[in-house]
Amino acid sequence: MNPSALSEVAEQVHGKTDGLTICVVDPDKSTVVVLEEMLEEFGFSAVATSDPQEALDYVSGGRFRVVLCGMQMPRAAGTAFLEQALQRDPGIYVIVMTDFYSIESAIDVIKRGAYDYLPKPIDKARLKKTLDDLAAQFQQRRLVRELEEKLLNNLEFHGIVGRSPAMLEVFDLMRKISRHYTNVLLTGQTGTGKELIANALHQMSPVSTRRLAVCNCSAVVDTLIESELFGHVRGAFTGATDTRPGLFEYADGGTVFLDEVADTSLAMQAKLLRVIQNREIQRVGSPEVSHVDVRLIAATNRDLGAEVLAGRFREDLYYRLNTVNIRVPSLAERLEDIPLLVAFFIKKYNEEYHKRIQGLTRRAQTALLQHAWPGNVRELENVISGASLVAATDFIDIHDLPIQVQRPPGHRTKGDAWRPVPLQDVRKEHIRRVLEVCGGNRVRASQMLGIGRTSLYRYLKRKGKINGAEGADAT
Numbered sequence: 001m002n003p004s005a006l007s008e009v010a011e012q013v014h015g016k017t018d019g020l021t022i023c024v025v026d027p028d029k030s031t032v033v034v035l036e037e038m039l040e041e042f043g044f045s046a047v048a049t050s051d052p053q054e055a056l057d058y059v060s061g062g063r064f065r066v067v068l069c070g071m072q073m074p075r076a077a078g079t080a081f082l083e084q085a086l087q088r089d090p091g092i093y094v095i096v097m098t099d100f101y102s103i104e105s106a107i108d109v110i111k112r113g114a115y116d117y118l119p120k121p122i123d124k125a126r127l128k129k130t131l132d133d134l135a136a137q138f139q140q141r142r143l144v145r146e147l148e149e150k151l152l153n154n155l156e157f158h159g160i161v162g163r164s165p166a167m168l169e170v171f172d173l174m175r176k177i178s179r180h181y182t183n184v185l186l187t188g189q190t191g192t193g194k195e196l197i198a199n200a201l202h203q204m205s206p207v208s209t210r211r212l213a214v215c216n217c218s219a220v221v222d223t224l225i226e227s228e229l230f231g232h233v234r235g236a237f238t239g240a241t242d243t244r245p246g247l248f249e250y251a252d253g254g255t256v257f258l259d260e261v262a263d264t265s266l267a268m269q270a271k272l273l274r275v276i277q278n279r280e281i282q283r284v285g286s287p288e289v290s291h292v293d294v295r296l297i298a299a300t301n302r303d304l305g306a307e308v309l310a311g312r313f314r315e316d317l318y319y320r321l322n323t324v325n326i327r328v329p330s331l332a333e334r335l336e337d338i339p340l341l342v343a344f345f346i347k348k349y350n351e352e353y354h355k356r357i358q359g360l361t362r363r364a365q366t367a368l369l370q371h372a373w374p375g376n377v378r379e380l381e382n383v384i385s386g387a388s389l390v391a392a393t394d395f396i397d398i399h400d401l402p403i404q405v406q407r408p409p410g411h412r413t414k415g416d417a418w419r420p421v422p423l424q425d426v427r428k429e430h431i432r433r434v435l436e437v438c439g440g441n442r443v444r445a446s447q448m449l450g451i452g453r454t455s456l457y458r459y460l461k462r463k464g465k466i467n468g469a470e471g472a473d474a475t
């Protein structure tokens, strides 16, 4: 049957009950007819076939949640069908019926993943009870999902998802300071949501109707950052063909968000200190000092205290910025947020990819909870987005997750064991993994690797990974 005809059948069945939809497969055509009538009598929707391959295609279609399978075929063929069905859809419930029932074979079939094993001729009442129980189970799950969705709406704080005590504390602090702050420092590992929080802080502030200007300090070369922030006058430097205001003037009356503030030079830091202390700026090439009224949010994923000790960050600027500090916890510190974040991202990517993913299999959930999440929420979002794309059924299974997430930490497979490989191979693999954690963002990756952006670009270019499109992803 071609795919569109298949989805038509599934659509008809699905539309009929919106509940339990059952695929009946039995090599004996008359049994198929009897079972189909029996299921209709019970009030369930059914599509029946005597061709196991067709039944497997239905399973791949992903809309049937229950298969009633006659194992009149030799046992090996019957269990092969069961295994293939589960492989195609790990969330499917297979009820196996057999002419050769024994306790031993029942245990074997259940162990292989069948939901129930019934002897033939079918005891009508027993089959009805099994299906009613399943229907009740599905109903209960739907209710839980609906509740979770409602909960999600309540546990979303200005687009930030979280219910862990650590995040509730962050929300609390945001509420308290949003009306009053002039300078806020956001710290936390890469991908924890600092930019999201900066946006929310602006939206919650009394200047939410004014502009929010964002400067990613690590993406702008040092020589240009001063003119980007403070503006310049015509002729101030080669290429300054006109007079232009900078971000601080643009955002006057609103908020300036200085992302990756630790990446600024010491000279630039002195100028930032002047803005913070006096709210004064000077366009490059102009002697004129002007006053700006802005709120300042600065963010960094570095340890600013350590940067001060290393002489790379001005101590006075650090203390000025640090008067209000929101430390965003890493995902490893709030594992209890993972199910909620997963539900949030599944919903987001279902809409984006037009999918109907309902959740994760239990083993996939376990893998997520055991992973170390060095790239934090960004990494989790990338994982769910990728898995939503590749998942063949309505449930994301372990195989849909990237290899490093499938394996629990400390779990060493043969391929992982130490081998005396050339240093350049280790370097290559390490850079590949860091890039993966950063969702391919080279600016972030270079920060994590502790090397200059240009060094990373040069390396990737040498390896033929980019074709001169440098800076294209400097966000």
Ligand SMILES: Nc1ncnc2c1ncn2[C@@H]1O[C@H](COP(=O)(O)OP(=O)(O)OP(=O)(O)O)[C@@H](O)[C@H]1O
Residues within 6 Å of the ligand: 159, 160, 161, 162, 188, 189, 190, 191, 192, 193, 194, 195, 196, 197, 300, 301, 341, 344, 377, 378, 381, 444
């Ligand atoms: N609590 C959250 N709820 C929903 N989405 C989140 C949450 N935290 C982070 N994200 C998402 O994760 C991604 C990374 O977040 P964000 O860019 O704010 O991180 P960051 O802390 O600024 O990272 P970096 O230090 O690398 O710049 C974004 O797509 C963001 O929408």
Ligand SMILES: [Mg+2]
Residues within 6 Å of the ligand: 194, 195, 259, 299
């Ligand atoms: Mg950021």
